[in-house]
Amino acid sequence: MMKRLIILISLLFVVTACEKPVPQTAQLIDLEEFTKITTSNSGDKVQVINFWATWCKPCVEELPAFEKLQAQYGDDVEVILISLDDEENLEQLVNPFLATNEIQSQVKLMTHPYAAEWIPLVDAHWDGAIPVTLIKNKTDKRFYNQSFTYDELEDAIEPFL
């Protein structure tokens, strides 16, 4: 009887936890995976790849716009947040940040410290300041060296849909 009750309670916990989507944790990526994500094309969805970091104030300010985009256009758009935080800060800074802000978009963390080797892969005009955003589909891509509001993001993805 007691055993059943415990099972029941634990199952209730599982169900309650499932009601609210679990925040993302950052997935570590190396140069090879970074290259794949940023230079190749996805399936049918428009990819919106945002480069950010927890220490970057304008990046953090625009994250809600990307989250809203993922929520509103999830069927057609795939938002990928690539964190440029240091790998050492994954558990202490990045994942707690994602939990606190209940981030639902997928998050990757770039582990290759030699940025000069991968900045040009994203765009020839990028000098390394963040935030920047790359939008692409099967045929086109465009690099945005700017901060975004939700309305601006909607306008930006329009030609790619």
Added chain:
Amino acid sequence: MKTLKILTTVAIFGLAVVIGVMAYTNVENTESESFSDQESSTNTTAIKPPVKSKGYDIGDIATDFRLKNIDDSMVSLRDFPDADGYIVIFTCNHCPYSVAYEDRIIALDKEFKTQGYPVIAINPNNPESYAEDSFENMKKRAGEKGFTFPYLFDAGQKIYPQYGATKTPHVYLLKKEEGNNVVKYIGAIDDNHKDANAIKNDYLRDAVNALIANEPIKQTKTVAIGCSIKA
């Protein structure tokens, strides 16, 4: 009563399994989408974004300035008549990338000041955007770290846009030529902010050494991640 409890347990368990499976399927979908369709990558036609042409390029003449130093004196490039040039570094307090380079900037100043290329650091940020970058906090940080170089405050954020600095740290290496300060190198200090002992390319040091040796600089423009400057 007991039967009811068993039924409830079974029902909840079933629901949990269904939700679990749905969540798992969802994750699988996302994964496969992000890495599929490799072969069509060559067909990508880039839509060219508008190119921003603000700030200096290599060979341009850099402006002098008159900015307040952490010792409350006003500092200009012309205050260093014996210098052959300047290592101008836009940097600040709040940015972890700037902090990571503090010791290396001090070392560069010590190494090159005596060879005619002093470091001139400028904080380009508006303290209203970043409280950590206020003039008082600049004094504090410079004292804590024992900065050996001027650490100037770009009051009103007027100088960094003329140089075209976008982030911290952002280096402009200048050489005096016929009374003008000519831009010789723009970009990063080196290629590994995390570990000074694991640098593959010591961009700035190599560039200054090339100027001193009167040789061409191998890489005149480099990129690195940095914190966006906020006006």
